[in-house]
Amino acid sequence: MSARVYVGLGSNTEREVNIISALGKIREAFGDLLLSPVYDSAAVGFDGSDFLNLVAGFDTELDVEKVVGKLHQIEDQLGRDRSLPKFSMRTIDLDILTYGTLVMDHAGIQIPRHEILKNGFVLKPLQDIAPQTLYPGIGESYSVLWRRMAPHAPQLDVFPLDLG
Numbered sequence: 001m002s003a004r005v006y007v008g009l010g011s012n013t014e015r016e017v018n019i020i021s022a023l024g025k026i027r028e029a030f031g032d033l034l035l036s037p038v039y040d041s042a043a044v045g046f047d048g049s050d051f052l053n054l055v056a057g058f059d060t061e062l063d064v065e066k067v068v069g070k071l072h073q074i075e076d077q078l079g080r081d082r083s084l085p086k087f088s089m090r091t092i093d094l095d096i097l098t099y100g101t102l103v104m105d106h107a108g109i110q111i112p113r114h115e116i117l118k119n120g121f122v123l124k125p126l127q128d129i130a131p132q133t134l135y136p137g138i139g140e141s142y143s144v145l146w147r148r149m150a151p152h153a154p155q156l157d158v159f160p161l162d163l164g
Contacts, residue, residue, distance in 0.1 A: 003100035005030075005067055006057045006130065008113070008122050010093040012043060015052040016161055018078055018092045023056065023163055025074045026094075030058040030067075036125030040159040044119065051090070052159055055097065055125040064099045068109055071096060097126060103137045112136050117145065120153030 007026070011018040019038065027033055034057035041051050060067060071094040079091040097113045104111050112135060115122045127142035134141055 002059050002061055004059055005099050006055055006097045008055055008095040008097050010051045010053045012049040012051040013091045019052050022092045029070045033058050034129050035163055036128040038159045038161045039156045041121040041156050053121040101136045
């Protein structure tokens with residue numbers, strides 16, 4: 001059974017290079033991608049360089065654990081240091097946001113990812129590419145959720161990056 005997966009990408013270390021490299025590796029692993037615009041946003045939870053963030057969507061037959069495993073491999077290949085604190089500099093951060101309509105919080109995998117409802121830099125690009133898709137377990141579309149969050153969200157600027 002195929003599932004539509006949405007993945008959040010973020011980088012604040014060699015941002016453009018790492019985002020483009022990660023997208024190339026995600027394409028190799030999963031095929032065609034649906035991509036949001038890239039946003040420039042302030043670091044959250046620590047003082048650091050601004051991040052580039054976007055969301056990529058793809059369809060896969062792989063189960064959620066295999067998708068997460070492949071995303072972790074890509075992070076490792078791009079120099080992600082998992083020993084750093086949660087809120088710190090990142091070469092690349094690849095977070096599975098949703099996997100079809102699955103709702104789970106097990107074995108370190110949280111789907112849908114709660115950051116969708118907490119951070120504009122996650123919700124805005126998700127609503128850009130899937131505005132009518134419903135947040136699993138809530139039943140509200142990403143466009144409705146974004147309209148509610150937008151007046152209170154920190155500034156998000158589109159960053160011109162050729163994603164190929």
